[in-house]
Amino acid sequence: MHPETALLFTIAGAFGAAFLFGFAASKLKMPPLVGYLLAGIALGPHSPGFVGNVELASQLAEIGVILLMFGVGLHFSPGDLLKVRRIALPGATLQMFTAIGLGYWLASSWGWTPAASLVFGLSLSVASTVVVLRVLEDRGLMDSIDGRVAVGWLVVEDLLVVLALVLLPAILSALGAGAAGASPMGRTELITSVALTLVKMVAFIVLMGVVGRRAVPWLLTHVARSGSRELFTLAVLAVSLGVAVGAATLFGVSFALGAFVAGVVISESDLSHRAGADALPMQDAFAVLFFVSVGMLLDPGVLLTQPMKVLATVAIVLLGNTVVATVLMVLLRHPLGASLRIGASFGQIGEFSFILAGLGVSLGVLSEEGRSLILAAALCTIVLNPMLFATLDRLSTWIARHPRLLDRMERQKAPRMAHTDLFETITVGHAILIGYGRVGRTIGDALQRQGVPFVAIEQDRRVVDAMRTIGVSSIYGDATRPGILEHAYPGTARLLVIAAPDPYHARHIIDMVRAKNPTIDIVVRTHSDQEQAMFEQLGVSKALMGERELAFGMAYHSLRSLGVDDDQADGIVEELRGGGRMQTREFSALMPTDLRM
Incomplete structure (x- = not known):
């Protein structure tokens, strides 16, 4: 492949393979995301045939991450979270910390460093927003109380991941992880480093809340009055990418946080729906490139060389997400049947896990083997999710036919x-x-x-x-x-x-x-x-x-x-x-x- 045409060939190959594999996955009643990951594996250096440029694909994927987080912020609704805060806030927080602990314990048992174990646990603790929303839509649950709880749970997870993306580099740097010959800092230096990161993050959020909240909607309103759809779409992309890059350059926060805050700022304006609709095609296209690039990094050989580690990782995802989420919701007085369904929807990992794993590798904390285990677990859990849903549906129906068992498991007071x-x-x-x-x-x-x-x-x-x-x-x-x-x-x-x-x-x-x-x-x-x-x-x-x-x-x-x-x-x-x-x-x-x- 000639250097001057590497970008063109990589994009063409990625979109073409993503379409073919995504279409095949859809026909098999699986999420297209599975097909995109498989397309990346087919184009990656670990598979024979055409090999895409991994470095270029990773750079394009960074745009996908920015637009993905921009979309999350654009659709973030504090009102939706407040409606189910009694379940979503404590439930999602406890579930994530439990999953992090389980992942940390598993990685430590393999002899990994504390820093690598932390990144590994974080990556296994958050479900794919794309997959969960697709499951809720397919089952007609979006407008139900179960759907509102699941969406609120996702919002809390997304916020915690955004916070993790901001704090993780500072924590790992303070611990001396990833730097050759670096020694761990003392407690005071650690607190100072984390506090400085938090101050920068808060300063950026305050600036966007005070200035951006007025300036961005004002800009989009004037562009909209021009009557040019192309200019409006260009303005939305310029804001999302510009704020993300500016936040990283001036405040030292991640691209992800900058894009997320930009989306939240626009979401409060009357133009939020149009901004989302105009940015959606670009967001979808670059999100596909993101998933393909993730697949290119996966060495499928890990499924053959490390099958027990892959199985253990999948088990941690199911235990830390599905089982823990179900138990927590029941303890929070949510009905058992609904808890099983929502727990099943969280029994997989996806886009945020890929972002966290990539961050761990870029910081020199997580090995390529660790990233491959996370990617393999994501692929397996997404494929298995429909079967998990069907199994828990049958379990819920069986338990409902035994009122005494149901009452004992739910431990609920009289209605x-x-x-x-x-x-x-x-x-x-x-x-x-x-x-x-x-x-x-x-x-x-x-x-x-x-x-x-x-x-x-x-x-x-x-x-x-x-x-x-x-x-x-x-x-x-x-x-x-x-x-x-x-x-x-x-x-x-x-x-x-x-x-x-x-x-x-x-x-x-x-x-x-x-x-x-x-x-x-x-x-x-x-x-x-x-x-x-x-x-x-x-x-x-x-x-x-x-x-x-x-x-x-x-x-x-x-x-x-x-x-x-x-x-x-x-x-x-x-x-x-x-x-x-x-x-x-x-x-x-x-x-x-x-x-x-």
Whole structure:
């Protein structure tokens, strides 16, 4: 490869291989990230055939890290974190420190230095944000309480990793790690070094909070008024890269922190959504290069030469992330089934682990063998994650069928109930409402207007407190637990409405209620044709798909705005609702299954 064309060949080879391997991984129902890593292995110096320029790929990957952290900051929401702070803050912090301790212990048992063991433990303690969000989206959990807890947990992990990226060089330098002939500093020098790093970090954050918070949105607003999309995209990239490089040059903090803070500053402006949308293509492209470059550094031979170390590393990830996260959430009074699902989603490591491992190598602390073990563990855990999820799903279902075991494992107090006088006097012929979010509240308002007694089961304690304040009958807890559901008197209820967005919960709740009351009417919320068909096969009274009902409503108002009288518009919508969707039905038959309506 000629030096003058090395960059072009490296980029072309990386994108081409990433596309092929990523497409293959997607077809195999695995995250594309697995394909990107495999593409890097294929292009790396440890595999035969075409070999990309590792040094150039690493430099391009640095841009990927900056844009990745910029995106994390852009979507960072303090409000989302505050909503689940009672679980996410203590849970994520304890889980990370436990995983760090386990990783440190394992590396120390291999004879590694304390500095290398610390980097190794850190790298195994944080789950991949990309993988977790993909799992939540695929399972329809993003809008559920479980999804909010998982996202809050990720935010805490991301913040702790950003802090680690800032402090780690100072701590390792103070300990004399990575420098030939350097001796460890004393406690005073260590504290001084770390304090100086923290002062620089705080100074940078304060400057961005005071000046950047005004200057950056002002700049983007004026660029947006120019009407040029290209200039706006260029401005976003200039801000993200410029702040990252400036932070590293002037304040000595990492590129990652600079990019993260730049994203947070822009996230508070009205242009945050446009900035994210315009930067997303570049972010995705360079993120792919980042994962490919990581794969190029992995020596696949480690799977053959060090299989026991790879297995031990994978075990630490599963133990330190999945098991510890699940146990902590149960101890924090989160339902066991939800805790198992969230714990499963954290049973892998990804992009931040790669960044931490790369930092350890660049500081001369972590060996190439150590980085290869981390990369191999990441590849294995991401591939195994769907199977882990399925296994824990089955375990959750089995435990739910044994109420005594479930109560013993959760050690929860009796469900907190706040019944109104109406519900206390009428426990026959009432309605049970699962979930009191935006959908559930609307249904509850309709039932109240008609004077129909109902009780709502809700997992969010704050929602239950608000319901109690306004006099709505409520039960706090997980409706999949028989002990919770029994307090709603399902055996004498007339109607069950499942307004929560989780189909896995819904099916289990239906089975439990039907066991007590086979003739009860059931209305359930769905998100796809597959879910609707599944619930209809279960014999529910009505399975409503949100997007389809929205389409019917928009169709009705469109017809009315075009002069169609009310009765005729109603008739057309009812015909559509009854299955007479001519073009829609024919068009759907030509579409992939996941795009049908």
